[in-house]
Amino acid sequence: MVGLSVGEKHFIQGGIAQDLRTDGRKRLTYRPISVETGANGSARVKMGKTEVIASVKAELGRPNSSAPDKGKVSIYIDCSPTAAPQYEGRGGEELSMELSAALRQCLLGGKTGAGAGINLSSLSIVDGKVCWDLYIDGLVINIDGNILDALGAAIKAALSNTGIPKVNVASTAPSDEQPEVDVSDEEFLQFDTTAVPVIVTLTKVGRHYIVDATSEEESEMSSAVSVSVNRQGLICGLTKRGGAGLDPSVVLDMISVGKHVSEQLMNKLDSEIAAAEATMEEE
Amino acid sequence: MEYVSPEGLRLDGRRPLEMRQLRAELGAVSRADGSAVFEMGNTKVIAAVYGPREVQQRSQQLNDKALIRCEYTMANFSTGDRMRKPKGDRRSTEISLVIRQTMEACILTHLMPRSQIDIFVQVLQADGGTRSACINAATLALADAGIPMRDLVTSCSAGYLNSTALLDLNYVEDSAGGPDVTVGILPKLDKVTLLQMDAKLPMDIFENVMQLATEGCKAVANYIREVLIENTKQLENRRGV
Numbered sequence: 001m002v003g004l005s006v007g008e009k010h011f012i013q014g015g016i017a018q019d020l021r022t023d024g025r026k027r028l029t030y031r032p033i034s035v036e037t038g039a040n041g042s043a044r045v046k047m048g049k050t051e052v053i054a055s056v057k058a059e060l061g062r063p064n065s066s067a068p069d070k071g072k073v074s075i076y077i078d079c080s081p082t083a084a085p086q087y088e089g090r091g092g093e094e095l096s097m098e099l100s101a102a103l104r105q106c107l108l109g110g111k112t113g114a115g116a117g118i119n120l121s122s123l124s125i126v127d128g129k130v131c132w133d134l135y136i137d138g139l140v141i142n143i144d145g146n147i148l149d150a151l152g153a154a155i156k157a158a159l160s161n162t163g164i165p166k167v168n169v170a171s172t173a174p175s176d177e178q179p180e181v182d183v184s185d186e187e188f189l190q191f192d193t194t195a196v197p198v199i200v201t202l203t204k205v206g207r208h209y210i211v212d213a214t215s216e217e218e219s220e221m222s223s224a225v226s227v228s229v230n231r232q233g234l235i236c237g238l239t240k241r242g243g244a245g246l247d248p249s250v251v252l253d254m255i256s257v258g259k260h261v262s263e264q265l266m267n268k269l270d271s272e273i274a275a276a277e278a279t280m281e282e283e
Numbered sequence: 284m285e286y287v288s289p290e291g292l293r294l295d296g297r298r299p300l301e302m303r304q305l306r307a308e309l310g311a312v313s314r315a316d317g318s319a320v321f322e323m324g325n326t327k328v329i330a331a332v333y334g335p336r337e338v339q340q341r342s343q344q345l346n347d348k349a350l351i352r353c354e355y356t357m358a359n360f361s362t363g364d365r366m367r368k369p370k371g372d373r374r375s376t377e378i379s380l381v382i383r384q385t386m387e388a389c390i391l392t393h394l395m396p397r398s399q400i401d402i403f404v405q406v407l408q409a410d411g412g413t414r415s416a417c418i419n420a421a422t423l424a425l426a427d428a429g430i431p432m433r434d435l436v437t438s439c440s441a442g443y444l445n446s447t448a449l450l451d452l453n454y455v456e457d458s459a460g461g462p463d464v465t466v467g468i469l470p471k472l473d474k475v476t477l478l479q480m481d482a483k484l485p486m487d488i489f490e491n492v493m494q495l496a497t498e499g500c501k502a503v504a505n506y507i508r509e510v511l512i513e514n515t516k517q518l519e520n521r522r523g524v
Contacts, residue, residue, distance in 0.1 A: 042360065049313045049314070051312075053358070053407065055358075055359075055360035057360060057365045059365070076359060078356075078358065078359060080329075080356060080358075080403070080405045081331075081354050081356060081401075081403040081405070082312050082315065082318065082329055082330070082331035082403045082404075082405050083312070083314070083331075084314065085333045085339075085401050085403070088352075088354050088401070088403070089354065089371070090371075135359075135365050137358070137359040137360045137365070139358045139359075139360075139405075139407075141311075141312060141329065141405070142311075142312045142313060142314060143314065144313070144314065
């Protein structure tokens with residue numbers, strides 16, 4: 001992937017140990033983040049050179065029999081071969097799967113939908129009959145490390161400019177038949193994204209950990225922990241990547257640091273999303 | 284259905300001989316050797332070029348020229364209804380092949396033997412004419428990568444609906460079932476490198492439609508040339524020449 005010489009590796013590790021990374025950042029500083037929101041339910045997020053697009057599409061569907069009062073959300077991530085030639089053909093599938101699974105864990109909560117960052121009950125239309133299926137698609141355009149955080153941010157931004165059409169249900173339908181629904185073309189309900197968490201990935205390099213690692217820094221990592229934290233400071237999901245084992249106390253320490261960093265990221269993102277939406281309206 | 288109103292306006296408000304707005308940007312993907320975004324109205328594609336570099340699969344190596352490879356992918360969200368299986372379907376494979384053959388015709392492959400050039404095109408928004416948009420984006424990306432070419436290749440489509448020849452069809456016009464002529468030309472050499480048509484047309488009308496598509500290609504070529512010159516000027520400025 002990233003070809004680094006022994007000297008370069010040493011330089012990166014030494015910089016992290018001294019709290020001054022190769023691009024001049026401190027260990028817990030993010031690269032500049034830019035958010036651009038599109039027409040309806042889409043967003044592009046750039047973190048340094050990493051660039052991702054997320055889009056949200058809604059379709060009418062049937063709720064699962066196990067959770068009749070909830071809608072369904074699925075997350076699919078795709079790695080474009082433009083990002084790197086090795087993602088050509090089926091080459092990107094492994095990474096796509098890993099990212100999709102991590103995002104599901106971070107955003108959708110448990111199997112029953114409990115503890116989900118996205119309020120699944122708000123997607124229900126008629127209990128047990130009709131609900132919204134939300135499809136969240138992410139596309140990775142350019143990779144320079146920390147894709148998961150960027151995708152999390154892009155999904156949050158895309159959800160915040162998603163309008164779900166208002167649905168009128170014909171009340172006369174008998175209880176055993178599929179009710180007739182009328183999807184409004186004009187009225188939209190804004191999606192509530194205050195509960196959608198942000199994802200912070202802490203990458204452990206040597207004895208220290210850093211946020212928003214670049215590809216070069218990621219190649220030196222021993223393991224990484226991704227924490228998703230919501231506005232209340234509650235942890236919604238957690239994933240660990242990388243082969244090396246972690247001491248339990250280190251994990252707890254990383255989580256508390258992640259929680260602290262997430263507040264700054266959440267505020268930064270919210271202001272970026274608001275700014276992006278303001279420029280959209282001006283146009 | 285009426286595709287051209289009695290006032291002579293199309294569904295999206297264009298005149299029959301009018302193209303959609305073009306927009307291009309170089310260097311959209313920083314890791315690639317060359318890259319470009321190309322928009323034709325609501326159709327938006329990204330192209331990235333990697334190479335010339337060492338051939339990845341030894342068995343594919345050509346000893347007298349460079350190996351050109353191309354992959355066309357559509358994002359799940361690029362179409363109106365969400366796509367479920369975007370990778371490796373017949374349509375993508377066919378378009379990949381068309382783009383590869385078109386680009387191969389203009390790259391000076393004999394200058395780079397035993398090497399490989401990868402062209403990846405990713406459709407972000409599809410509103411008809413993705414084939415043309417991809418070729419135009421690929422040309423820009425190849426130029427951005429500094430790969431030697433005979434000429435630029437530019438492409439544009441034209442169709443024939445309601446007894447009127449229409450330039451640069453959008454998705455609605457494209458799915459109307461009428462003839463759709465996609466032409467790719469080498470503008471300076473004035474040669475046609477790509478010509479595809481579905482449905483049927485009388486000979487004399489075909490000539491007009493193809494002429495129209497060729498004019499479209501020339502307009503695209505002028506625009507692409509402007510973008511490249513502008514980009515070169517910026518590079519020059521940055522070097523302080």
